[in-house]
Amino acid sequence: MAPKVLISDSLSEAAVQIFKDRGIDVDFQPTLGKDKDKLAEVIGQYDGLAIRSATKATEKIIAAADNLKVIGRAGIGTDNIDKDAASKKGVIVMNTPFGNMITTAEHAIAMMFAVARQIPEASESTHAGKWEKSKFMGVELTGKTLGVIGAGNIGGIVCDRARGLKMKVVAYDPFLGEEKAAKMGVEKVELEELLARADFITLHVPFTEQTANILSRENLEKTKKGVRIINCARGGLVDEEALADLLKSGHVAGAAFDVFKQEPATENPLFNLPNVVCTPHLGAATTEAQENVALQVAEQMSDYLLTGAVTNALNMPSVTAEEAQIMGPWLKLAGYLGAFTGQMTDEPIKAINILYDGVVSEMNLDALNCGVVAGIMKRANPDVNMVSAPVVAKEKGIQISTTNQDKSGAFDGYIKVTVVTDKRERSIAGTVFSDGKPRFIQIKGINIDAEVGRHMVYTTNEDVPGIIGTLGQTLGENGVNIANFTLGRADVKGEAIALLYVDAPVPTEVVKQLHETGRFTQIKLLEFDVA
Incomplete structure (x- = not known):
């Protein structure tokens, strides 16, 4: 049976024809997106949903989309799509980042x-x-x-x-x-x-x-x-x-x-x-731009539904189905390592150096590189994805280098990411354990063993007694529960770090209290897209 796509916003007739020419059963209802109840009623019939900005692909809509495999946004902004809900449902979200x-x-x-x-x-x-x-x-x-x-x-x-x-x-x-x-x-x-x-x-x-x-x-x-x-x-x-x-x-x-x-x-x-x-949000409102993004989204959705090829996906790497099963946890790790360095780096990035060691060095390094770079770039541009991230990095003049090597340490494989700026180099390494969970294993050359959580706190300090107590007491008094607490140090009395996984975001007032103790040289709140 041919895949079935619903177009619920106004796309050009040429885009409709692309679906038809590729053998897709297309249902063109350009005003349906404005009727959320009707959309929720019928969305379960379709494999794909092609939209602009009028359709709101909410959690409710996605929950009703039992057969939906892909949402294609003709344009760059995806604020009208609940991407978390789509990811949990296994629905790919695509956009057309360069059309307008x-x-x-x-x-x-x-x-x-x-x-x-x-x-x-x-x-x-x-x-x-x-x-x-x-x-x-x-x-x-x-x-x-x-x-x-x-x-x-x-x-x-x-x-x-x-x-x-x-x-x-x-x-x-x-x-x-x-x-x-x-x-x-x-x-x-x-x-x-x-x-x-x-x-x-x-x-x-x-x-x-x-x-x-x-x-x-x-x-x-x-x-x-x-x-x-x-x-x-x-x-x-x-x-x-x-x-x-x-x-x-x-x-x-x-x-x-x-x-x-x-x-x-x-x-x-x-x-x-x-x-x-x-003007009423006319930035992308020209005949040429509307045509370009409509044609692009039709081609991308058709490719995915017919061949499994993924292009400009915001919530899925561009890898084959065979690779995804093996690489899934490593792709998550690549994104987490990139997100860590991206959130830690405030000055312009000159270069990103990525080292692959052991088993991971034999995987699809292009996809893993994209995962790292996308993780770094998301701080500046949440709409960036694994396809567009390398393009954005190139436009910013960032040099990306990759090194792969045979197993050289205690782990079967690991990834190390180093970000270079005019002022410093910052590095972090991670691995995937046998349970499939990514872990941070080294920051700034200091060995650690840290589980990755949605809300994390990173601190640096001189290696002196009382740091654990200060962190625990201050967070505890403010109702912040610690799920995981990891420490590491370079040398006795030297620089030490702590990485905490907490159950909820830490209020800025709590960060201020920690700074006022005078015990920390750096305190950074981190967020990771952990499902």
Whole structure:
């Protein structure tokens, strides 16, 4: 029987035809995604679900999808898909990460022109027959400084286009190296300097814990008087109420927003303010981009349903079915090692060196490399996957090297990941025990034996008595239960480390209490995607 795919959002007829040409039984119902109850009622009939942003693939929908094998998102953002629920159900989630980059970058440039020359208001005035020529005095882009927050795929295109407009471009991106910045022709700066220097600021970062409210009231007040702010990335990156206040005061000269904290945005603090240009999340809304992502998702889903090939999956490695059974635990370990180094590293990464020892050295190292790199990159970009991670790393100028060797120690096999920056090298090693569970076995050359948990605490300190008691007492008094506690040290009285697996996230106030003891040189909260 042919696989059956439901298209519950508006995809192009060409995408529908791809499914048909590949022998897929396709059911095209472009408005069904808006009716969650009806979708839940029928989803159990399908092997694949192709969507855009209107369909919400919630836990309830996925729970009802007894035959579903793959969800394909025509576009990059997957906020409308419960990926944890999909993973637990064994449903692959795919996206098309590179189909609408140019379109979104062009929209940001268009918005910048619109707010610089007050085009929407001038157009409305002229349509009304007012001819208010002196009212709409604009500013040139030539010679102005553009501050780009996030110089990845889309941000990089914006940088290139802005340089073509003869703008001075400064970029803030913790993962942008000096060498890569030089090749892009931009000046790498810290956020504080960007805020102080930029005449225009444009955001091109995903919405994460680190980027949420990155333009807070405090940061907005640090901007140059007369700045204009453009956001075509994600809602929630800018304090909209604070921005409205600064627009009213005249400190900010204008703003152009395509995305909002609450969408659909029927009301917003920015609406109806002078020189504020608003569009309804049109960043990817061009004929070319919509066609590209629709065709890509149709091809990817067809490949998987017919041959088992996996492309641009967010929750599954690109490996064959035969490899998956053997490599599964090692792929998890690779991701955990990458996630550890990614969360521990704040400065730009120059190189990632991966050592495979023993049995693991004979496996699919390309897939394992992707697992490591994806784990590292997810801190900066949650939408990155095992396919796109190496591309992102290459674009950032990160060198990736692999070494494999015969069994050289007490373990049948292990993986060691070393991240190199301008300031330091950071390494961690891990193995898979006979029970199939990944373990951390070495950090900074210090031997340990640590189970991997969802919520972990990493500390460094001088090897002195009382550290265990301080950690245990402080966490215990604040209701944080320790599931696993691992210690290691380099030498007696030398540097020591502790890695704790705890049952719940540790509040920042507790971290502050630990710092105030004066016993720790470093305290880091870590999160791992442990099923």
